[in-house]
Amino acid sequence: MLTMKKQNIRTLSLIVCTFTYLLVGAAVFDALESEFEKSKKSDLLKEEMEFRRNYNMSDKDFETLRENIIRSVPYKAGTQWKFAGAFYFALTVITTIGYGHSTPQTIGGKIFCMFYALSGIPLCIVMFQSVGERLNTFVVFLVKHVRKCFRRSSTEVSQTHLIFITLNLSSVVLTAGAAIFSYWEGWDYIDAFYYCFITLTTIGFGDYVALQKNDMLTKKHEYVTFCLIFILFGLAVLSAAMNLLILRFLTMNTVDEKREEMEAAAAARGAVRLDGDVITANGSVVSGAQETPEYNDLISVCSCSCYNLRSRRKLPRYSVTQAPGKITHLLPMTQTGGGGARVSTGGGGSGASGEGGGTKNREDSHSITDDSVSYLANLQYLSKKRASI
Amino acid sequence: MLTMKKQNIRTLSLIVCTFTYLLVGAAVFDALESEFEKSKKSDLLKEEMEFRRNYNMSDKDFETLRENIIRSVPYKAGTQWKFAGAFYFALTVITTIGYGHSTPQTIGGKIFCMFYALSGIPLCIVMFQSVGERLNTFVVFLVKHVRKCFRRSSTEVSQTHLIFITLNLSSVVLTAGAAIFSYWEGWDYIDAFYYCFITLTTIGFGDYVALQKNDMLTKKHEYVTFCLIFILFGLAVLSAAMNLLILRFLTMNTVDEKREEMEAAAAARGAVRLDGDVITANGSVVSGAQETPEYNDLISVCSCSCYNLRSRRKLPRYSVTQAPGKITHLLPMTQTGGGGARVSTGGGGSGASGEGGGTKNREDSHSITDDSVSYLANLQYLSKKRASI
Numbered sequence: 001m002l003t004m005k006k007q008n009i010r011t012l013s014l015i016v017c018t019f020t021y022l023l024v025g026a027a028v029f030d031a032l033e034s035e036f037e038k039s040k041k042s043d044l045l046k047e048e049m050e051f052r053r054n055y056n057m058s059d060k061d062f063e064t065l066r067e068n069i070i071r072s073v074p075y076k077a078g079t080q081w082k083f084a085g086a087f088y089f090a091l092t093v094i095t096t097i098g099y100g101h102s103t104p105q106t107i108g109g110k111i112f113c114m115f116y117a118l119s120g121i122p123l124c125i126v127m128f129q130s131v132g133e134r135l136n137t138f139v140v141f142l143v144k145h146v147r148k149c150f151r152r153s154s155t156e157v158s159q160t161h162l163i164f165i166t167l168n169l170s171s172v173v174l175t176a177g178a179a180i181f182s183y184w185e186g187w188d189y190i191d192a193f194y195y196c197f198i199t200l201t202t203i204g205f206g207d208y209v210a211l212q213k214n215d216m217l218t219k220k221h222e223y224v225t226f227c228l229i230f231i232l233f234g235l236a237v238l239s240a241a242m243n244l245l246i247l248r249f250l251t252m253n254t255v256d257e258k259r260e261e262m263e264a265a266a267a268a269r270g271a272v273r274l275d276g277d278v279i280t281a282n283g284s285v286v287s288g289a290q291e292t293p294e295y296n297d298l299i300s301v302c303s304c305s306c307y308n309l310r311s312r313r314k315l316p317r318y319s320v321t322q323a324p325g326k327i328t329h330l331l332p333m334t335q336t337g338g339g340g341a342r343v344s345t346g347g348g349g350s351g352a353s354g355e356g357g358g359t360k361n362r363e364d365s366h367s368i369t370d371d372s373v374s375y376l377a378n379l380q381y382l383s384k385k386r387a388s389i
Numbered sequence: 390m391l392t393m394k395k396q397n398i399r400t401l402s403l404i405v406c407t408f409t410y411l412l413v414g415a416a417v418f419d420a421l422e423s424e425f426e427k428s429k430k431s432d433l434l435k436e437e438m439e440f441r442r443n444y445n446m447s448d449k450d451f452e453t454l455r456e457n458i459i460r461s462v463p464y465k466a467g468t469q470w471k472f473a474g475a476f477y478f479a480l481t482v483i484t485t486i487g488y489g490h491s492t493p494q495t496i497g498g499k500i501f502c503m504f505y506a507l508s509g510i511p512l513c514i515v516m517f518q519s520v521g522e523r524l525n526t527f528v529v530f531l532v533k534h535v536r537k538c539f540r541r542s543s544t545e546v547s548q549t550h551l552i553f554i555t556l557n558l559s560s561v562v563l564t565a566g567a568a569i570f571s572y573w574e575g576w577d578y579i580d581a582f583y584y585c586f587i588t589l590t591t592i593g594f595g596d597y598v599a600l601q602k603n604d605m606l607t608k609k610h611e612y613v614t615f616c617l618i619f620i621l622f623g624l625a626v627l628s629a630a631m632n633l634l635i636l637r638f639l640t641m642n643t644v645d646e647k648r649e650e651m652e653a654a655a656a657a658r659g660a661v662r663l664d665g666d667v668i669t670a671n672g673s674v675v676s677g678a679q680e681t682p683e684y685n686d687l688i689s690v691c692s693c694s695c696y697n698l699r700s701r702r703k704l705p706r707y708s709v710t711q712a713p714g715k716i717t718h719l720l721p722m723t724q725t726g727g728g729g730a731r732v733s734t735g736g737g738g739s740g741a742s743g744e745g746g747g748t749k750n751r752e753d754s755h756s757i758t759d760d761s762v763s764y765l766a767n768l769q770y771l772s773k774k775r776a777s778i
Contacts, residue, residue: 205489
């Protein structure tokens with residue numbers, strides 16, 4: 001249950017971090033925007049009052065006009081639901097950008113939008129992650145060949161390298177995109193950059209939205225194409241960066257679940273030993289080796305082909321001490337893949353240690369431990385032999 | 390390169406799927422909304438013209454008024470940037486909901502918003518995935534105990550069960566949330582449901598935004614708290630569902646990268662065999678077993694502790710045939726974790742097969758294959774022995 005606790009503690013500390021982060025953010029935004037809001041609010045109100053006085057407009061009339069103006073914003077911006085616009089909207093739905101520059105107004109549209117997002121968003125996430133991963137692999141490939149061309153001693157690409165390259169690529173996309181948008185939309189560069197950033201992070205406020213001037217959606221086909229490609233390519237590049245930076249963190253707890261499966265297996269082995277089984281010999285070795293801290297690295301899911309350069313140094317090539325480490329992170333995989341389900345339910349998180357699975361575990365564990373006994377024995381023999389060579 | 394191709398084909402087909410999905414979506418949205426847009430547009434325009442005629446308003450004046458009304462929308466909705474509002478905004482940023490109901494207007498606010506999102510979004514994603522995973526584990530735990538109470542023969546929880554439960558929980562959150570929002574905001578139920586859905590998928594159009602009436606942000610503290618909790622809990626529940634449904638797909642290509650590392654290792658072993666090394670014996674067995682299709686399942690990252698109940702049936706408990714399967718998906722993990730980096734660069738996707746690492750691979754592979762020879766030998770011996778018992 002120790003590792004179990006660890007996972008809950010990790011989750012709790014993540015929650016605490018997020019809340020602290022939110023509080024800090026709220027404080028800063030308050031400090032930055034509150035004053036401006038107050039002054040802006042009074043200015044706009046003054047202006048409005050002046051208008052209403054000049055035109056001697058009744059409250060009711062003004063409210064109707066206000067309603068009218070607000071509702072006609074998307075229509076003033078151009079035809080939103082002809083094919084190009086509808087495609088643009090569909091893209092903002094499945095990428096979860098959701099500018100809201102124009103939204104379905106019919107009940108049918110709203111309901112379809114929900115069903116559309118339901119399967120579209122997962123598809124999109126998987127697609128972008130996949131493209132991002134390919135992009136990383138391609139970058140690795142390119143860098144290797146460039147280095148070979150320049151006759152560099154090592155053609156290896158460390159993850160730090162890869163992250164560095166991907167982040168640079170992302171900033172190139174942002175800065176270049178910002179330049180183009182500021183040209184087409186007539187925004188200040190900083191606003192265009194802000195638009196690109198808010199879009200590619202899929203926040204999509206909708207305070208700045210491309211293609212919302214002079215009916216561009218229906219008239220400027222080349223610009224529409226650029227916008228769609230920018231969003232798709234930009235998101236792919238950012239997914240590549242995300243794939244490198246956080247994908248492995250998403251599976252941290254899962255990795256610990258696997259470790260628990262190992263412990264369940266070890267426990268089962270322990271139980272079997274009490275019955276005086278063949279396995280006795282190495283039950284201790286295995287359970288001892290389960291504390292190997294490298295386990296997380298070992299089944300990290302980072303997609304770049306070189307992320308474990310670090311851990312390489314940790315592990316001597318021909319050492320007996322490493323052998324148990326090998327087995328113990330290998331065994332649970334056997335279990336997980338093979339008859340592991342019963343054991344895994346034994347290790348299934350937050351006290352899910354299935355009392356029901358206990359007896360089954362004993363039978364299961366035979367197939368593992370017997371093998372590992374001989375594996376270990378031979379491994380030790382071989383490594384000694386090799387050491388003596 | 391065969392598996393390499395496979396990954397590119399997978400990515401390409403995902404791209405094709407997404408584009409087809411977008412085209413279909415665009416067509417449907419066009420069909421659903423175009424007509425309504427046309428009629429609505431003309432209605433609003435008529436109304437506007439009538440107003441301007443009645444009040445005999447110049448174009449310039451009307452444009453100024455229009456500008457004023459649009460810009461004052463967030464301010465009319467209440468104080469947006471006092472602490473509660475700023476917190477609400479910060480939440481919509483790091484969750485990437487991004488309603489855009491109120492957005493930073495100062496350059497400082499915009500720049501801080503970008504930096505804030507830069508580290509906030511990854512933190513948020515990792516946090517929600519972590520909470521989602523805990524939630525799944527807790528559900529497994531609960532169901533197990535409920536079943537035990539009811540003296541059910543099996544206390545195991547299949548992944549299908551878990552997905553079913555999580556999806557039900559999600560829909561409960563949506564429907565209950567919708568009811569509460571429709572009460573507080575005075576929306577139709579369908580609109581409230583649409584709001585909840587668009588929010589929890591982080592699309593966040595901003596056409597419906599909670600807390601934007603009668604200065605609720607500063608007055609209705611209990612409702613503000615409910616909104617924040619709804620968003621946070623709702624996203625956690627949806628992350629739990631996502632964790633079960635798509636997290637494993639995110640690592641598909643990565644898993645294939647690992648398989649390529651195996652192939653690189655096997656290739657290295659092959660090379661060593663030519664030099665007439667001890668390893669000869671099982672080079673074939675390993676490379677033969679590498680085609681095991683279960684490999685994907687074996688290191689799936691799904692967090693639920695029971696997802697591999699399926700594959701259990703596939704694999705008999707004491708069979709020699711399984712043994713190589715075991716080893717061959719275990720070895721690369723050793724490689725990946727231990728001295729694998731060099732080999733992995735060998736398998737590093739799209740032709741990245743590092744010629745630079747070739748000779749190193751030879752040395753590396755000793756430690757694995759020697760062991761696995763003896764492992765195999767003993768495994769076969771033991772399994773025969775067991776079979777005869």
